[in-house]
Amino acid sequence: MGTLLDVNDLSISFGGIKAVQNLNFHIDTGEVLALIGPNGSGKSTTVNMIAGIYIPDKGIIKYDGHVIPNKMDIANRAKLGIARTFQTPRPFANLTVYDNIYTIALLHNKYTEAKEITNDILKLTKLDNLRNTNSGKLSIEKRKWLDLARTMATRPKLIMMDEVMAGLNPAEMEASLDLIRAINKEGITVLFIEHVMKAVVSVCTRAIVLNQGKLLCEGEPREVLNNPDVVAAYLGGETDVAGN
Amino acid sequence: MKKYLSLKSMIKIGLLVVALIFPLFVSGNYVISILVNCLFFAAMAECWNIIGGYGGQVSWCHASFVAIGAYSNFILSNDFGITPFLSLPLGIGISFMLAAVIGHATFRLHGPYFSVATIACGEAVRVLIQYFDKITKGAAGIYVSYKGADFWALTFENDIPFYYLGIIVLLLTVLVTYLFTKSKTGYYLSAIKGDETAAESLGIEVFKVKLTAFQLSAMLSSVVGCFYASFLTYIAPTSTASFDLSMKIGVVAIVGGVASLWGPVVGGFIVILLIEATSVFFGAAGGSQMIYGLLLIVVIIFKPEGIIALFRKNNAEDSKNMELDKKEEA
Numbered sequence: 059m060g061t062l063l064d065v066n067d068l069s070i071s072f073g074g075i076k077a078v079q080n081l082n083f084h085i086d087t088g089e090v091l092a093l094i095g096p097n098g099s100g101k102s103t104t105v106n107m108i109a110g111i112y113i114p115d116k117g118i119i120k121y122d123g124h125v126i127p128n129k130m131d132i133a134n135r136a137k138l139g140i141a142r143t144f145q146t147p148r149p150f151a152n153l154t155v156y157d158n159i160y161t162i163a164l165l166h167n168k169y170t171e172a173k174e175i176t177n178d179i180l181k182l183t184k185l186d187n188l189r190n191t192n193s194g195k196l197s198i199e200k201r202k203w204l205d206l207a208r209t210m211a212t213r214p215k216l217i218m219m220d221e222v223m224a225g226l227n228p229a230e231m232e233a234s235l236d237l238i239r240a241i242n243k244e245g246i247t248v249l250f251i252e253h254v255m256k257a258v259v260s261v262c263t264r265a266i267v268l269n270q271g272k273l274l275c276e277g278e279p280r281e282v283l284n285n286p287d288v289v290a291a292y293l294g295g296e297t298d299v300a301g302n
Numbered sequence: 303m304k305k306y307l308s309l310k311s312m313i314k315i316g317l318l319v320v321a322l323i324f325p326l327f328v329s330g331n332y333v334i335s336i337l338v339n340c341l342f343f344a345a346m347a348e349c350w351n352i353i354g355g356y357g358g359q360v361s362w363c364h365a366s367f368v369a370i371g372a373y374s375n376f377i378l379s380n381d382f383g384i385t386p387f388l389s390l391p392l393g394i395g396i397s398f399m400l401a402a403v404i405g406h407a408t409f410r411l412h413g414p415y416f417s418v419a420t421i422a423c424g425e426a427v428r429v430l431i432q433y434f435d436k437i438t439k440g441a442a443g444i445y446v447s448y449k450g451a452d453f454w455a456l457t458f459e460n461d462i463p464f465y466y467l468g469i470i471v472l473l474l475t476v477l478v479t480y481l482f483t484k485s486k487t488g489y490y491l492s493a494i495k496g497d498e499t500a501a502e503s504l505g506i507e508v509f510k511v512k513l514t515a516f517q518l519s520a521m522l523s524s525v526v527g528c529f530y531a532s533f534l535t536y537i538a539p540t541s542t543a544s545f546d547l548s549m550k551i552g553v554v555a556i557v558g559g560v561a562s563l564w565g566p567v568v569g570g571f572i573v574i575l576l577i578e579a580t581s582v583f584f585g586a587a588g589g590s591q592m593i594y595g596l597l598l599i600v601v602i603i604f605k606p607e608g609i610i611a612l613f614r615k616n617n618a619e620d621s622k623n624m625e626l627d628k629k630e631e632a
Contacts, residue, residue, distance in 0.1 A: 131502075132503055157492070165490075
């Protein structure tokens with residue numbers, strides 16, 4: 059299992075605020091890596107730098123063995139297979155669920171192939187019953203699934219999931235975790251940015267913790283979450299954050 | 303295989319048949335000339351709809367492209383005796399390039415900033431037309447050179463030929479718009495309208511798609527402008543390249559229904575007929591402008607999807623799908 063994404067010495071500042079400082083981490087192919095940390099620790103900023111929304115001040119992002127030039131735009135990074143979802147789901151609200159996925163499937167396929175791929179993704183993401191529903195009318199849970207479904211249509215190698223569990227009830231969370239496992243089973247590597255620690259423990263093979271823009275620690279999720287430094291930084295207390 | 307045509311298709315065919323035989327039952331030129339106006343405005347709005355409706359990029363400079371088609375027609379036919387049909391490629395080519403220039407200057411902007419920038423571009427084109435008066439006759443404008451009825455010169459004794467030409471041009475714009483919406487670029491454009499950031503993050507080249515749609519819309523507008531100029535018989539920068547015309551084109555589409563194939567057609571007939579009717583009633587006192595403004599406000603407040611939305615099925619299907627999904631989950 060090789061390294062899919064390698065982040066070296068990544069830094070970015072906004073004005074005087076050092077949002078991310080000298081960050082190093084890697085993701086192996088097929089892995090589900092959790093990126094956790096308290097609010098403002100630099101998780102989403104890191105995702106935005108990998109996705110191309112922010113240009114880092116310093117550092118190198120290597121993807122699939124190649125350095126991604128800072129100038130490479132967002133769309134071209136997506137074409138390489140780097141996909142992401144957003145904290146707040148962003149469906150194309152003027153289109154149906156089917157058309158949301160079909161539009162993206164058309165980027166890499168002919169019309170008939172795109173239709174087949176769309177149908178397969180609808181089944182995988184259990185959105186088949188809602189195919190003709192206007193995506194603007196979906197519940198939060200289904201919108202998040204639609205975000206994931208669309209990323210699947212980009213033929214991704216890596217999906218960065220930004221707080222997919224936020225705002226979901228326990229039943230919805232279980233269903234979403236099943237979906238993430240199913241996506242990972244397809245051979246897709248996942249960077250899982252999350253605050254819900256039960257979810258992290260449930261699906262992730264490894265976790266890295268950011269605090270104030272710096273890497274605090276990394277390791278097996280349960281160990282990391284019980285690390286006193288992490289507990290102090292994340293929760294400001296001594297609770298077992300794994301939920302035990 | 304479907305044995306019968308759907309009710310919708312039958313209504314459309316029926317309306318087309320009525321439109322085709324209508325001139326047989328009308329005496330005089332007045333009613334026909336108003337209908338020709340409706341047809342051409344519907345066609346211009348349909349062109350605008352490609353970028354303004356399906357793309358959500360509200361442009362207020364489409365009169366520039368109409369003017370390019372119109373001026374290409376009159377300059378080539380008056381000065382060189384070339385048929386307007388052969389002026390079409392010139393108008394299309396200039397519009398394509400102008401749209402590229404305007405697109406590069408404005409598509410980095412979003413929402414109202416983009417719209418305001420297009421107003422400036424439209425005004426710049428109007429001033430340029432006035433400035434190059436040796437070619438365009440400046441503010442004085444150009445009259446068509448009438449040498450008797452001649453199909454190839456698009457000069458006729460009455461407006462009935464323009465009525466049929468208007469139908470053909472309108473159907474052409476509807477067909478092009480339909481094909482565009484079913485193309486890959488059409489789908490990408492709709493996604494951009496839905497959420498530009500998400501579209502880009504999924505691999506859609508936002509700038510390229512917007513520019514392509516804008517260029518298509520501009521080229522098609524110049525085709526409509528070419529035929530519309532022959533119907534008008536006189537063009538001038540203050541009328542054919544004016545902000546007023548750009549606004550009227552956009553308003554026709556908005557009132558009829560943006561991002562809908564038939565919305566601009568409905569809008570063309572409602573807005574132009576209303577303007578004509580109120581002009582007769584109120585005369586030149588500006589009352590018609592007031593009614594026209596009022597209509598726009600009413601539509602935007604009560605039916606922002608446009609009048610065409612009144613004929614669409616309700617959202618019952620969405621609710622049914624969601625209920626079915628919940629049941630299956632349970």
